[in-house]
Amino acid sequence: MAHAHESNTKRIWMVFGILSVITLVEVYLGIIKPEALHLNGPGTSWLNWIFIILTLAKAYGIAWVFMHLEGEKKWFRRCIVWTAVFLIIYLVTLLLIEGEYLYETLSPLVKW
Amino acid sequence: MEANIAVPSNSKDTWSGGSAKPFGASYGKMMMWFFIVSDALTFSGFLAAYGLTRFKFIDSWPIADEVFTHVPFVHGEFPMIYVAIMTFILIFSSVTMVLAVDAGHQMKKNKVAWYMFATIIGGIIFVGSQAWEWSTFIKGSYGAVKTTDGKVLQFVKDGKQIALADFVTGERTDERVQHTRKNGLWFEKEETISTYSVDQVVNAYKANPAIQVRTEFMNVDTKKKTILSREDGIAELAKTKMVVEGANLHVNEYGNTIFADFFFFITGFHGFHVLSGIIINIIIFFNVILGTYQRRGHYEMVEKVGLYWHFVDLVWVFVFTFFYLV
Numbered sequence: 106m107a108h109a110h111e112s113n114t115k116r117i118w119m120v121f122g123i124l125s126v127i128t129l130v131e132v133y134l135g136i137i138k139p140e141a142l143h144l145n146g147p148g149t150s151w152l153n154w155i156f157i158i159l160t161l162a163k164a165y166g167i168a169w170v171f172m173h174l175e176g177e178k179k180w181f182r183r184c185i186v187w188t189a190v191f192l193i194i195y196l197v198t199l200l201l202i203e204g205e206y207l208y209e210t211l212s213p214l215v216k217w
Numbered sequence: 218m219e220a221n222i223a224v225p226s227n228s229k230d231t232w233s234g235g236s237a238k239p240f241g242a243s244y245g246k247m248m249m250w251f252f253i254v255s256d257a258l259t260f261s262g263f264l265a266a267y268g269l270t271r272f273k274f275i276d277s278w279p280i281a282d283e284v285f286t287h288v289p290f291v292h293g294e295f296p297m298i299y300v301a302i303m304t305f306i307l308i309f310s311s312v313t314m315v316l317a318v319d320a321g322h323q324m325k326k327n328k329v330a331w332y333m334f335a336t337i338i339g340g341i342i343f344v345g346s347q348a349w350e351w352s353t354f355i356k357g358s359y360g361a362v363k364t365t366d367g368k369v370l371q372f373v374k375d376g377k378q379i380a381l382a383d384f385v386t387g388e389r390t391d392e393r394v395q396h397t398r399k400n401g402l403w404f405e406k407e408e409t410i411s412t413y414s415v416d417q418v419v420n421a422y423k424a425n426p427a428i429q430v431r432t433e434f435m436n437v438d439t440k441k442k443t444i445l446s447r448e449d450g451i452a453e454l455a456k457t458k459m460v461v462e463g464a465n466l467h468v469n470e471y472g473n474t475i476f477a478d479f480f481f482f483i484t485g486f487h488g489f490h491v492l493s494g495i496i497i498n499i500i501i502f503f504n505v506i507l508g509t510y511q512r513r514g515h516y517e518m519v520e521k522v523g524l525y526w527h528f529v530d531l532v533w534v535f536v537f538t539f540f541y542l543v
């Protein structure tokens with residue numbers, strides 16, 4: 106391990122700062138829900154896109170720095186990240202499309 | 218173990234995968250990563266199923282920040298605040314964990330021990346918070362009624378939801394009391410009887426013109442639940458089957474029951490991960506104190522439990538987004 110004796114403390118606190126700021130922004134937006142972002146956007150609202158992108162940014166910070174993926178061998182990193190990312194995108198895409206189809210089929214049958 | 222390994226080896230490290238190190242990663246670390254990948258797929262399966270169900274009922278899904286509005290020891294409505302605090306606690310315990318790993322690289326035994334201790338405390342606070350959140354959710358905050366066609370009707374006054382206790386008065390009319398073992402029927406039990414009877418709630422509604430009924434139906438363009446007129450409210454209330462207080466796996470005063478099912482299942486599964494993480498951390502913590510890793514010459518074991526702990530944090534980041542924010 107090349108990093109064996111040097112300390113990463115400073116970097117760790119910096120990443121913690123970034124993760125905290127992202128969480129604060131998310132919670133703030135989640136509470137005030139600005140109308141312009143809340144009710145429109147492509148596919149889902151802009152607000153949801155912001156949440157999803159910020160979440161992925163947080164996940165990147167945790168996996169790269171805290172779980173130390175950045176220090177692993179390139180192909181080890183790839184067999185972890187590519188496997189998960191590909192399968193998850195595949196699964197989520199199919200299931201969300203199916204859910205929307207179910208809604209379109211069922212909602213005309215519900216009387217409010 | 219030797220019998221299972223294709224490459225003959227007489228060296229002592231056979232148990233840990235032999236001396237071959239694919240990708241330069243040790244056997245234990247690699248297996249921890251592969252476990253994490255498979256566990257990540259399990260969690261994404263659950264969250265994707267949540268997504269499917271949510272899209273299936275997109276116009277009647279509960280609004281999460283109306284559900285989780287409580288903060289311990291404080292009265293009032295604070296949407297999201299407590300969940301945000303929980304997220305901070307978990308991220309912070311992730312930081313102390315990675316600091317423990319960092320101190321391990323420098324062979325500083327005491328620092329590793331203290332950071333691991335902080336991590337364990339953070340984990341316990343998180344699980345405790347989750348237990349508190351569960352109990353608040355199970356207890357409920359307003360109360361509602363459920364109709365024969367499975368819809369949940371809530372009550373509002375001036376556009377704000379109010380609790381049954383705020384407007385229902387008088388004695389219940391059906392004279393039902395909870396069966397207990399001591400008054401007969403010792404071999405039977407029954408579900409908890411709600412505080413108010415159906416008739417009582419309907420009559421209180423009729424008697425108080427300020428109260429309106431709110432349905433689960435959400436206008437997708439405005440993200441607001443529909444509030445019925447007084448007359449429509451009476452028509453809907455005529456179908457009332459039961460009074461609902463709180464949430465469980467069968468009924469949910471906040472709306473769709475399946476929302477509660479997913480909430481209990483996914484946060485429960487995550488909470489169980491946190492719990493096992495705490496237990497593993499405690500074991501490693503004692504090993505650190507006993508000097509096991511100091512003698513071994515490296516703190517890789519701390520690194521491996523660290524991976525698991527960060528993974529628990531990673532999952533929470535997604536649960537937080539998809540349950541409370543989106």
